[in-house]
Amino acid sequence: MPMDQGRSPAIELINVTRRFVSPTGKTLTALRDFNMTVERGEFVAVVGPTGCGKSTTLNLVTGLARPSAGEVRLMGGPVSGIDPRVGFAFQKDALFPWKNVIDNVMAGPLFRGKSKAEAERMAKDWLARVGLSKFLHHYPHQLSGGMRKRVSLAQTFINEPEILLMDEPFSALDVQTRTVMHEELLKLWAERQASVVFVTHDLEEAVALADKVYVLTAGPATVKSVYKVDLPRPRVVSEIRYDQQFIDYCKTIWEDLRQEVETSYRRASEAA
């Protein structure tokens, strides 16, 4: 293995199963025989019905959770604990409300032992890139949702992750802000060439951003199908939705996804 480290995919999930055991001893299988490969510099989107285990896949890659069976590999090596090459964008913003904007962004470098001056220089640089240079000393509660999301992105990107995991990061934003954030994300990604796994329930978002779309089955999740999205880059997210090719991709994948959504919905109403 070590000899082809340079070419090994960024992320591999091989026959991964993840079970949760409740304190009363009941088990719940979130993932079953799950296989996924993300090449270096690739942008992968994961779509699936609500509650099917999409977020669980991300937790396995961060090292916050361990697979019950199977193997997770990063850059050709096994995952042991939290990997410093990984960055994570949360669904709701996980900024520290008691720190102001610049201190929030500086947190990563400081945790990793950089000097205060160095961290501050990096943070200012990243905040300039996301257009927040005028808000260094504001607290999160003083910012709009879109601005907070930008701070989150700067906080994540400042560590220069080679692997970027995103768990429905823009789902709480309004539609206009979301489109702006898509553009910014693609710009940052193009500069850094990180490998991205983007979990979402929004199919159009997935097709607009990704190179590859994974469709998951209703829980326990396993990969139903994988679609390669061959839309040219750089993409303009605000206009791509009127592109015929884009619409065709969405239709095809939606046909596939709809069955799973219906299954999941039927199960939920039966359980209720």
Next chain:
Amino acid sequence: MANIAMEPAAATFRPGTSDTEIEAAALRTIKRRKQLVLFWQIAILVIALGLWEISSQMNWIDPFFYASPSLVAERLYDWALNGTTEGSLWYNLGITMEEALIGFFTGSIAGVVVGIGLGRNQMLSDILSVYIKAINSIPRVVLAPIFIMIMGLGLASKVALAFIMVFFVVFANAFQGVREADRDMIANARILGASDWQVTRTVIVPSAMSWIFASLHVSFGFAIIGAIVGEFVGARFGIGQLISIAKGTFDAAGMFAAIVLVMIVTLVAEYIMTMVENRLAKWRPQQGLDTH
């Protein structure tokens, strides 16, 4: 919310009223409201004290047991000027404050440290929880005689009582505060590269802080209770001792005077604590900023 109360006062303006006029009118309304609140606050105090004074003067209530505001004021003045039977008033007040403050600081520091420590360690807290519940169910004041027996009439026994009263309140809140810390925020810190200790310092402690502060407000009062109850049971000096002596000599004015002193001290401490809290919590959204 506060702005609901403001609603009736919000006037309608003729078209063409300038913003400055509207703002000036709003400021006037706010000022008038503040004055009204202050007026009633003072009025209630004056009426209550007045009723007490008159009832006592007219012998509707027995002045021997109930004293009267003028007698209490006279006694406070006398104590301040000539000292009490147990020496200077300030010395006695100082003793009580010393006991309460030492108990308060040691108790809250210990409470915070143990609360956060157990909050972070699931196994240890599962094991110890039964004992903590057991000890917590002892009414703290019954410990006073034991502490005095063991530690004597001096400072130590009162500090111990104040400590134990403060400790459990702060501990319970710090523990709960740790448990309420946002899981995503902890995960975020860890992925950003924080060690366990860095997570505790930068995420757990700050997010438990509002719980801890809520308990500190209550627990300063508890520290005073601890000190004074300790002095009741056995002491040579202190406000509790003054009350105890006043009780022994059927000196109602003396008792009320001591109570008023304790009340003032606690209010001042509360005020200082609120100031410190506001300074530390400047990151929090300000309540009532939207009222105008």
